[in-house]
Amino acid sequence: MKRIGILTFHRSINYGAFMQCYALSKEIFKRTGIMPDVVDFEYKWKSEHHAEPLNNFFLGKEYLLQYNRFRQDLSLLNLSSESFITDDTNELLTFLQKNYDILIVGSDAVWAYNKMTTIDNPYWLFGNNLDCIKMSFAASAYSLDFQSVSDADKMYIKEHVNSFDYVGIRDQETLNFIQQILPDKKLHRNCDPTVLLEGGDKSIAATVIKRHKLKPNKKIATFMIAGNDYVPSIIKKIEKEYQPIQLYKRNRLKDKYIPGSKGKMIYDISPFEWYNFYAASSLNISNYFHGTIVALRSLVPSIAFDNTNFSYEYTSKIKQFMKDLDLMDFYFHYASMNDKDVTRLYEQIEIIKQDPEAIKHKIAKNIEIEKLKANSFFEQLEKYL
Numbered sequence: 001m002k003r004i005g006i007l008t009f010h011r012s013i014n015y016g017a018f019m020q021c022y023a024l025s026k027e028i029f030k031r032t033g034i035m036p037d038v039v040d041f042e043y044k045w046k047s048e049h050h051a052e053p054l055n056n057f058f059l060g061k062e063y064l065l066q067y068n069r070f071r072q073d074l075s076l077l078n079l080s081s082e083s084f085i086t087d088d089t090n091e092l093l094t095f096l097q098k099n100y101d102i103l104i105v106g107s108d109a110v111w112a113y114n115k116m117t118t119i120d121n122p123y124w125l126f127g128n129n130l131d132c133i134k135m136s137f138a139a140s141a142y143s144l145d146f147q148s149v150s151d152a153d154k155m156y157i158k159e160h161v162n163s164f165d166y167v168g169i170r171d172q173e174t175l176n177f178i179q180q181i182l183p184d185k186k187l188h189r190n191c192d193p194t195v196l197l198e199g200g201d202k203s204i205a206a207t208v209i210k211r212h213k214l215k216p217n218k219k220i221a222t223f224m225i226a227g228n229d230y231v232p233s234i235i236k237k238i239e240k241e242y243q244p245i246q247l248y249k250r251n252r253l254k255d256k257y258i259p260g261s262k263g264k265m266i267y268d269i270s271p272f273e274w275y276n277f278y279a280a281s282s283l284n285i286s287n288y289f290h291g292t293i294v295a296l297r298s299l300v301p302s303i304a305f306d307n308t309n310f311s312y313e314y315t316s317k318i319k320q321f322m323k324d325l326d327l328m329d330f331y332f333h334y335a336s337m338n339d340k341d342v343t344r345l346y347e348q349i350e351i352i353k354q355d356p357e358a359i360k361h362k363i364a365k366n367i368e369i370e371k372l373k374a375n376s377f378f379e380q381l382e383k384y385l
Contacts, residue, residue: 001034002034002101002102002384002385003037003099003100003101003102004028004032004034004036004037004100004101004102004103004104005036005037005038005039005080005096005099005100005102005103005104006021006024006025006028006036006037006038006039006103006104006105007039007041007096007103007104007105007110007122007123007125008020008021008024008038008105008106008107008108008110009021009108009110010022010038010040010074010077011040011042011046011047011050011074012046012050013050013066013067013070014290015247015248015271015274015275015290015291015294016108016194016288016289016290016291016293016294017108017290018070018073018271019194019197019271019272019274019275019290019294020107020108020138020192020193020194020290021038021077021107021108021193022076022077022271022272023193023194023195023196023197024104024106024107024137024138024193024196025038025077025078026197027193027196027197027374027378028104028381031378031381031382032378032381032382032385034385035078036078036104037078037079037080037081037099037100038077038078038079038080039080039084039092039096039103040079040080040082040083040084041083041084041085041086041089041092041122042084042085043085043086043087043117044085044086044087045087047085050067051067053067054067062267062268063267065267065268066267066268069268069269069270069271069273070270070271072270073270073271073272076272080095080099081099082095089121089122092122093122093126093129093130096126096130096132097130097131097132100132101132101133101384102132102133102134102135102381102384103125103130103132103133103134103135104135104136104137105123105124105125105134105135105136105137105139106136106137106138106139106140106168106170106190107137107138107139107140107170107190107192107193108138108139108140109140109141109142109143109144110123110136110139110140111123111124111139111140111141111144111157111174112140112141112142112143112144113141113144119153119156119157120156123139124156124157124160124161125160125163125164126160127159127160127163128159128163130163133165133384134163134164134165134166135164135165135166135167135168135377135380135381136164136166136167136168136169137168137190137193137374137377138168138169138170138190138191138192138193139167139168139169139170139174140169140170140171140174140317141173141174141177141178142170142171142173142174142316142317144174144177145310146173146177147312149177154181157178157181158181158182161178161181161182161185162182162185165380165384166188166376166377166380166381167185167186167187167188168187168188168189168190168376168377169187169188169189169190170189170190170191170192170317171315171317171320172189172315172320173314173315173320175187175189188373188376188377189373190373190374190376190377191370191371191372191373191374192289192290192293192321193374194275194290194293194294194297195293195297195367195370195371195374196371196374197275197294197297199278199279199297199298199299200275200276200277200278200279200280200294200297200298201276201279202279202280204272204273204276204277204279205276205277205278205279205280206280207273208266208269208273208276208277208280209280212264212266214243214245214264215243218241218242218243219241219242219243219282219283220242220243220245220280220281220282220283221235221238221242221243221244221245221281221282221283221284221285222245222247222277222278222281222283222284222285222286222291222295222300223235223244223245223246223247223251223284223285223286224246224247224248224284224285224286224287224288224291225246225251225285225286225287225288225291225305226249226250226251226287227251227287227307228251228287228305228334230305230342230345231251231285234285234345234349237346237349238283238349238353241353242282242283243264244264245264245266245281246264246265246266247266247267247269247274247277247291248267248274248288248291249267250265274294275294278294278295278297278298278300279298281295281298281300282300282301282356283300283301283302283303283349283352283353284296284300284301284302284303285302285303285305286302286303286304286305287304287305287306287307287318287334289317289318289321292304292318292321292322293321296321296325296327296363296367297367299360299363299364299367301330301352301356301359301360301363302327302330303330303332303345303348303349303352304318304321304322304327304330304331304332305318305332305333305334306318306319306331306332306333306334307334307335308333309335318331319331319333324366324370325363325366325367325370326362326366327362327363327366329344329348330348330352332344332345
C-alpha cells in the first residue's frame with residue numbers, strides 16, 4: 001500500500017487552516033481507503049508566534065482556552081510518527097524521503113511567503129532533492145504581491161513546481177501567476193477541501209449551544225468578522241429575531257469592555273466544533289474566507305465582506321468563491337463601500353430573513369458543482385496507487 005503524506009498549516013491557530021487539513025485527509029481516506037499522514041511540521045518561530053498572545057494581559061486567559069482547544073483537536077488528525085517543530089528542515093527532508101511514496105502539499109496559502117518564511121521553504125516540496133510523487137491540492141499563494149516577485153524567485157518557483165506530478169490550485173490569481181512562469185505545465189483549479197465535507201452536525205452544534213447557555217429556540221446569526229464598522233448596526237437590525245454570536249476573534253478589542261449590544265463572544269470552541277456550529281446558524285456575516293465558505297457548506301445564507309485592498313486589480317479568495325457560487329449579490333468590498341452598497345447590504349439581509357429557503361437551494365446546487373473541481377486530483381491520485 002502506498003504511503004501518503006500531507007504537508008500544510010494544520011498547527012495554525014486558525015479554524016480554516018485546521019479544517020481544510022482535516023477535510024482533505026478524510027476525503028482521501030473516503031475515496032482510496034488509505035488514511036494519509038499529516039506531516040507534523042511547523043516552523044519553530046511560527047509555533048512561538050502562536051503562543052505569544054498567551055502573555056497578553058487583556059486576552060491571555062481567553063486565548064489560552066482557545067489555544068488549548070486547537071491543540072486538543074490535533075488528535076483528530078493522523079499525525080506522522082515524528083514531529084518537526086524546527087526552523088531547520090534538513091531532518092524533515094530526510095524523514096519525507098524515507099517515509100512517503102506520495103506527498104501532497106495544500107490546501108491553504110502554502111505558497112505565499114514573506115521575510116519570515118522566505119521562498120526556500122518545504123511547501124515547494126524540495127524540488128529535485130525529494131524523490132517521490134508530488135502533488136498539490138488547492139494550493140495557493142494568496143496574499144503574495146505577484147507583481148513584485150523577483151526573477152530569482154520566479155526561477156525558484158519554476159524549478160520546484162515543475163517537479164510536481166499534479167498541480168492543483170485553489171484560486172485563479174495563483175493559477176495565472178504559476179501559468180506565466182510555467183506556460184506548458186498542466187494546472188488544475190481545485191475547490192477548497194472544506195467544500196468536500198458534509199454540512200455541520202446539528203447534535204454537535206447543540207452541545208455548544210447548551211455549554212454556552214444560548215437560547216435554543218431563537219435563531220442564531222454567526223459573526224466571524226474583525227475590524228468592520230457595520231457590525232453594530234447589523235446587530236441592531238437583527239437582534240429581535242437572531243442571537244448574534246461572535247466567533248474566533250472580537251470585531252474590536254474594545255467590544256470586551258464597552259457595554260452594549262455587541263453579540264456574545266464564543267472563543268473556546270475547537271475547530272471541529274466551530275465547523276459543526278454552523279449547522280445551528282440561520283445567518284452568517286464574515287470577512288474571513290473559511291468563515292464564509294464553511295457557513296455556505298452548511299447552507300447558511302451569508303454576507304461576505306472582503307478586506308482585500310491591493311494597489312492593482314486582484315481577485316480575492318472570498319470574491320473568487322462568491323463568484324464561483326453565483327452569490328455576488330451577497331458580496332461587499334469593505335474598503336470601497338459607498339451609500340449605495342450600504343443600502344444594498346441591509347436589503348440583502350432582509351432578503352435572507354424573508355426567503356432563506358430559496359437562497360439555501362441555490363447554495364446547495366452550486367456547492368455540488370464546486371465539489372467537481374476535486375475530481376481531477378482524485379483521478380490522478382488513483383493512477384499512482
